[in-house]
Amino acid sequence: MLNLDFHPSGRHFLQIPGPSPVPERILRAMSLPTIDHRGPEFGRLGLKVLKDIQQIFQTTQPVMIYPASGTGAWEAALVNVLSPGDEVLMYETGHFAALWHKMASRLGIKTRVISMSGETDGIPNAWRHGVQIDLIAEHLKKDSSHAVKAVCVVHNETSTGVTSNVHAVRVLLDELKHPALLMVDTISGLACAPYKHDEWGIDVSISGSQKGLMLPPGISFNALSQKAINVSKTAKMPKAFWAWDEIIELNKTGYWPYTPNTHLLYALSEACDMILDPQHGGLEAVFTRHKRFAAGVRAAVNAWGLPIQCADEKVYSPVLTGVILPSSVDADAVRKTIYERFDCSLGTGLGKLKGRMFRIGHLGDTNDLTLMGTLAGCEMGLKISGLKVQGGVQAAMDFFSSNPIPIPIPIPKPIPRPNPK
Numbered sequence: 001m002l003n004l005d006f007h008p009s010g011r012h013f014l015q016i017p018g019p020s021p022v023p024e025r026i027l028r029a030m031s032l033p034t035i036d037h038r039g040p041e042f043g044r045l046g047l048k049v050l051k052d053i054q055q056i057f058q059t060t061q062p063v064m065i066y067p068a069s070g071t072g073a074w075e076a077a078l079v080n081v082l083s084p085g086d087e088v089l090m091y092e093t094g095h096f097a098a099l100w101h102k103m104a105s106r107l108g109i110k111t112r113v114i115s116m117s118g119e120t121d122g123i124p125n126a127w128r129h130g131v132q133i134d135l136i137a138e139h140l141k142k143d144s145s146h147a148v149k150a151v152c153v154v155h156n157e158t159s160t161g162v163t164s165n166v167h168a169v170r171v172l173l174d175e176l177k178h179p180a181l182l183m184v185d186t187i188s189g190l191a192c193a194p195y196k197h198d199e200w201g202i203d204v205s206i207s208g209s210q211k212g213l214m215l216p217p218g219i220s221f222n223a224l225s226q227k228a229i230n231v232s233k234t235a236k237m238p239k240a241f242w243a244w245d246e247i248i249e250l251n252k253t254g255y256w257p258y259t260p261n262t263h264l265l266y267a268l269s270e271a272c273d274m275i276l277d278p279q280h281g282g283l284e285a286v287f288t289r290h291k292r293f294a295a296g297v298r299a300a301v302n303a304w305g306l307p308i309q310c311a312d313e314k315v316y317s318p319v320l321t322g323v324i325l326p327s328s329v330d331a332d333a334v335r336k337t338i339y340e341r342f343d344c345s346l347g348t349g350l351g352k353l354k355g356r357m358f359r360i361g362h363l364g365d366t367n368d369l370t371l372m373g374t375l376a377g378c379e380m381g382l383k384i385s386g387l388k389v390q391g392g393v394q395a396a397m398d399f400f401s402s403n404p405i406p407i408p409i410p411i412p413k414p415i416p417r418p419n420p421k
């Protein structure tokens with residue numbers, strides 16, 4: 001047997017930027033019995049989640065649900081709309097943008113990678129800023145033959161805590177009358193930061209279950225545009241499992257061409273009920289919640305006097321905050337101390353940032369008090385590690401107490417029972 005439930009008392013604080021803590025309501029939904037994936041009950045579940053997820057992406061177009069992690073949905077997006085030898089423009093904002101590029105290269109797609117140049121204190125400037133529209137414009141203006149078939153950008157870069165303005169890329173493509181598709185990774189942005197697939201003119205949006213949707217890892221998504229569907233009909237990259245055409249057809253009746261991940265669909269149904277619940281303010285309230293959490297966490301980091309990785313406040317992420325430590329300190333050693341002493345997991349520095357920073361996730365099943373506990377764990381751990389920090393916990397308390405949540409937590413009403421005779 002695995003011994004995962006080993007914490008002696010209290011709950012483990014899972015404050016990495018995904019997988020995020022899963023609400024108990026969702027865990028309970030997953031404990032329902034498995035049903036026949038070709039039976040009528042399943043068809044109703046399928047239709048419900050397919051409709052709900054459209055609302056989360058803010059689209060009326062089809063959304064593919066794959067039994068795969070986000071990486072699978074990246075591949076699905078690329079192979080459905082591209083042909084061997086096609087060229088794509090990819091913007092590197094961080095580790096995940098770089099991994100998407102690596103995948104495209106492995107698939108034999110010609111990639112042009114662009115990003116901000118230079119570095120400051122050993123950290124690439126590109127990994128501290130959002131997508132720079134001028135750089136994309138510079139490249140597309142030179143592409144008079146329209147060799148670039150797609151522009152790929154990451155909405156919320158989970159390795160850096162930067163949320164780019166991806167709508168600006170659509171505005172640019174339209175201004176230049178460039179026909180390239182716009183493909184966006186919103187794996188950690190969806191259901192945390194505002195995202196409007198249709199209104200922003202995104203052709204393929206890619207997302208995953210284990211971030212803002214508050215589900216365990218295991219399902220991922222492609223939201224499509226009519227243009228992307230049209231292009232997919234003649235695109236020649238080999239594809240079978242990922243092919244949209246059969247899935248779109250079967251989804252019309254609530255089924256899939258293969259065995260879907262039934263229990264994660266139960267979880268998705270429950271998560272959408274929670275996220276879209278008008279009593280709690282629906283999607284807009286979810287965005288406000290994450291923005292407020294992020295501001296509280298940044299108040300603490302600023303008080304500690306440590307640099308926030310995102311160097312441009314216009315693109316601060318509502319999902320996570322990257323905290324840069326002095327180059328003389330090993331950020332992973334600090335994380336280890338915080339884990340061992342306070343039972344709290346923080347995100348590690350990825351790729352080029354290994355050992356230079358840690359990431360505090362403020363998404364999933366979390367609230368002011370779990371964040372206060374997390375920040376207390378961080379402040380104590382930083383001090384134990386020899387950093388002279390103070391006042392962060394107080395600054396976050398001041399922020400949360402002077403900025404109340406917009407909709408107070410309702411007091412549960414008693415369940416009505418018939419009067420005894």
Ligand SMILES: Cc1ncc(COP(=O)(O)O)c(C=O)c1O
Pocket residue numbers: 018069070071072096154156157158159185186187188208217
């Ligand atoms: C922005 C982003 N893109 C892609 C991925 C890869 O997704 P997965 O690990 O689910 O395959 C992640 C995972 O954290 C991510 O945060």
